[in-house]
Amino acid sequence: MASTAVGSRRSRYGLRAVGLVYVGAIVLIPLYVITYRTVADGWSTFWAAISSDEAVTAFRLTGEVAVAAVVINTVFGVGVALLLSRYSFRGRRVLSALADLPISVSPIVVGLALVLVYGPATGWFGKHLSFQIIYALPGMVLATAFVSLPLMLRELVPVLEEAGDDMEQAARVLGASARQRFVRITLPTIRPALMYGLVLTFARSIGEFGAIRVVSGNIQGSGQTQTTTLLIEDKYQNFEPGTYQLAMVLVLATILAIVLTSFRRSKEDVS
């Protein structure tokens, strides 16, 4: 008995050490280095790097794309999640599998596919359009929304499936219309998952690189389509200063978003 207890304690510490080393190697140390380089270069360098015209435009673009992708994925994510969890129909499994596709397909491939479809001169759909999608904001939003869609669905579908539709049926018999059932029953049920989905989508969106690189054309100067991640890559490739400082801003934005939700989550657990 005693030896098993010691053995399990040993393996517990062993597992803990493995976990710490792993997370340290791939998350903590790189994060530390970025923070260190940002701080070591001094406050004025930081300010200069993040207040240049190209940086401000990049931040604004990143923000616009991310917010648009979050809004689109919230609306369609909730819709598709309800469809997948509440209705059985022909092709449900296919839809469910397709919804996970963006996780397994490389973002570069996503970008190229979008160019082929919506590209201005040669895209089979895009060549008929009078406005530009690729190498402009709509294409960047499209690519980002596509890449981040599964995050919302994967949060919502299990929660909806677990909750079942008993509550909605009960509300229905009590006289609630479809809209009232959604607002009063469904939405409160999925709210924590929805909040978390929003944050994950937002974090993924501001960090998107591959697909957006292909569809944006990475244009600098006037008509800039260069988002923060693309600008960071450029600066890094050209040995220009500001790489770490810009990266730090993205890291901080993500951390802020996650802290905000975990704060909300723990508050909801208490109530």
Add this chain to the structure above:
Amino acid sequence: MSIETRGIVKRFGNFVALDNVDLTVESGRLTALLGPSGGGKSTLLRIIGGLETADEGSVRIAGVESTSIPAQKRNVGFVFQHYAAFKHLSVYRNVAFGLEIRKRPKAEIKARVDELLELVHLEQFADRLPAQLSGGQRQRMALARALAVEPSVLLLDEPFGALDAKVRRELRDWLRRLHDDVHVTTVFVTHDQEEALEVSDEIVVINHGKIEQVGTPSDLYDKPANDFVMEFLGPVTTLGGRLVRPHDLEIFPHHVDNGIEAEVLRLQRIGFEVRVELRAGADEPWAQLTRGQAEALELAAGSRVWVRPLD
């Protein structure tokens, strides 16, 4: 408020869940839909409530043709087996839900909810969340919630099915008393014959999508229309090739007219009753005696006796 269904047919793919069901539930009664699982009783209840649509046939509630009225406008109360409590709302808000939807004045809602919470003995739990209640309390809350809107009929789908035996018995008695006070036409689905016999004014036995018999509990018990109803309500055993109730068997230590000779295989005491297992030719019937009867007959394994069904 009466309920009438005429010619209800419901199919799920090739499976016929309800086959031309005509049912009349009189106003103010407490009626049980009783039958084995998969027999169609829940489906019938859900069609009455509007949660399921029939392929054919019509439903009238309180004299109003309701077949095409959606569930949210039928003004029925529905209680689900797994409570369907609104998890994010307090007990008070759960009960108030239907009234809030109907936009009643706040003061009226409060008065009504307080009254109902008192009726279901949950007044001190008004501010709790459903997760903080026991199963029995949750189901009482669900009942108060259904009654709050003053429904024309109250429909309960296996309301005690998810509760343990003791709570189930308590709630059963309580539902009976509640119905005597409130008098709303009530239909409840159960597969538990004891529950149906004990609680209801009237029992509708449903099997394979058809109504086998409708009657009062004693009608059904004493005059079952067929072997299925007899077997489903109460214990049965076989003697001389026909079904009899074990408590309707007389045992004699000597030969009697119409008596069948039998050998006692085993005696089993269960509380106040004694189960006598017998062998009579090809049948192995069992008889239910009181302790006193068994002792007076001096029964033991291997005794020779004569058995006769009581008429």
